[in-house]
Amino acid sequence: MQKYDYLIVGAGLFGCVFAYEANKAGKKCLVIDKRNHVGGNVYCENVDGINVHKYGAHIFHTNDKQIWDYVNQFAEFNNYVNSPVSISKGKLYNLPFNMNTFYQLWGTKTPEEAKKIIESQIKEYGFENPKNLEEQALSLIGKDVYETLIKEYTEKQWGKKATELPAFIIKRLPVRYTFNNNYFSDKYQGIPIGGYNKIIDGLLEGIETKTNVDFFENKEALSKLATKIVYTGKIDEFYNYKFGNLEYRSLRFENTSLEKENHQGNAVVNYNDGDIPYTRIIEHKHFEFGKQKHTVITKEFPEQWTKEKEAYYPINNDENQNKYQQYKALSLQENNIIFGGRLAEYKYYDMHQIIASALQKVKKELN
Ligand code: FAD
Structure with a gap:
């Protein structure tokens, strides 16, 4: 006898939105994640009172009023506007390319x-x-x-x-002939006050959740717990890499706490020069207009991906797309498994897009 309607593998935004909606509709869910925390890549780690975006800087932006209202149910957003600057050969430039x-x-x-x-x-x-x-x-x-x-x-x-x-x-390059440093041109933008964890906690409230649980370490027993599985991990891993592994670009983050109030005067500073190994420095307090006496910065180093490392950006060449299509064909034959999210769909999604995708899938499922 199954104890749950849904076993949700992965407590990222996709899994959490699915769980929230299913729970609201009276379905019993168990959410598991192999990491020691929930939230997936939007998770923030509190370092000395500063919300550090552990898996890279996350700025929420959307043109979709429904998605904006949806996230605002769980947290109020501040009016942060992303205006990165870039350093090239010792000179500072505003981004995106504008007057x-x-x-x-x-x-x-x-x-x-x-x-x-x-x-x-x-x-x-x-x-x-x-x-x-x-x-x-x-x-x-x-x-x-x-x-x-x-x-x-x-x-x-x-x-x-x-x-x-x-x-x-590079499909398009945003070029503005106005003096406008707002990186995104979406109508709604900001950072949740209190960090992204507030949204995740709101989505998972009242839902049974277990961290440090890898689906593949106990696949058979876990699968028996629920009528259906919502799988948001890597699709190639689900099928034991039978068509070969899908490739990613990885990142390494190096955090430093500094005993000064303000290191770089902006949340995001890009480093263009090839002889500097990192692509950007994030100063997290500026996402929330922090007034602390100290600060935390993160250097972001792009890295070659191996199976042991975090998978960040899919490498969308023909070879990987062909492999993905083979995995997708298998996934479409499954009756009791719903695949969703950036790893199961081998696709880069922004947060607003992943929420829209989860809402669409859960609606289809519950109807
Ligand atoms: P994830 O958040 O990756 O969640 C999947 C979860 O599944 C993970 O927690 C993982 O541990 C778990 N899992 C996987 N396999 C297993 C298993 N076998 N057993 C148990 N658990 C498992 N979007 C924006 O809108 N704005 C931004 O500024 C922005 N910046 C970004 C910066 C970077 C560097 C990156 C990589 C992405 C950025 N994004 C941004 C995109 C955003 O991170 C994604 O849209 C979102 O996190 C995707 O959610 P998800 O649930 O699909 O995946």
């Missing part, structure tokens, strides 16, 4: 002046059919922005030369 950046690059003061330079550089250095990331970027933005703010950062990020990276990685 401030163009002034810093060329001293241009009007949109006409900036547009003229960009258009002439696209004409001179662009390609009709870009074959790699370098050609694509040159065709979209010209030489100066590419060489100063894109090339070395992207090569560090992916561990490959820009000429060896596929063009599709």
Whole structure:
């Protein structure tokens, strides 16, 4: 006799939203996670009173009013606006590429002046059919922005030369001919006051949850506990890598507590230069306008992924996509297993997208 309606493998946003909605509909859920905490990659660790985004900086943004209202049920959001800066060859530039950046690059003061330079550089250095990331970027933005703010950062990020990276990685480059440093153009943006854990705790309230439980260490017994399984782990692992493993890019985070109030004056500072091994430094207190006397910074180092490391960004080349399609075909034949979330769908999702996806799947399931 099954004790639960759903065994939810993974207490990330997908699993938690699914559990919350199922529980609300009267279904009995057990949520397990192999980590020693819930929340998946949005988990924040409290370090001396500062919420440290343990798995990388997370800024909530969406255009969808329904999703915004949904997350606001669990936490109030502050009015943080993401305005990163980038350091290149000792100079600071505003991001995303906008009139401030163009002034810093060329001293241009009007949109006409900036547009003229960009258009002439696209004409001179662009390609009709870009074959790699370098050609694509040159065709979209010209030489100066590419060489100063894109090339070395992207090569560090992916561990490959820009000429060896596929063009599709950069589909569009946001270019603004206004003095606007707001990185996202979404209508709603912010950081939950009290951190993302507040949202996760709200979603899991009253639901049985177990951490430090790896599904694969006790698959048979755990599967017998529930009528259905919601699986949000890696899809290739679920099928014991029978078609080979899907590849990811990994990250390593190096945290440092500093006995000073303000280290870099901004939450996110990118480091473009190739001879600096990290891509950015996050100063977490600025996400919440912290007034503490101390601060915590995190250096983010992109790394080659191995099975023992955290899987962060899927490497969406043809080989991995073909493998994923084979795993997906198997998953579609399962009657009692629902696959969802970034690892089970081998897809990069922003938080608002993962919530929308979980809501859609749980609605379909409960109807
Ligand atoms: P996860 O959060 O990864 O949850 C999956 C859970 O399943 C994990 O806790 C894992 O431990 C567990 N699990 C896996 N296998 C097993 C197993 N065998 N047994 C038990 N448990 C298991 N989105 C934004 O909107 N804004 C941002 O600024 C932003 N920044 C990001 C920065 C980085 C570096 C990264 C990588 C992502 C960022 N995102 C951002 C995306 C965001 O992290 C995801 O949308 C979200 O975390 C996905 O939730 P999930 O539940 O699918 O996956």
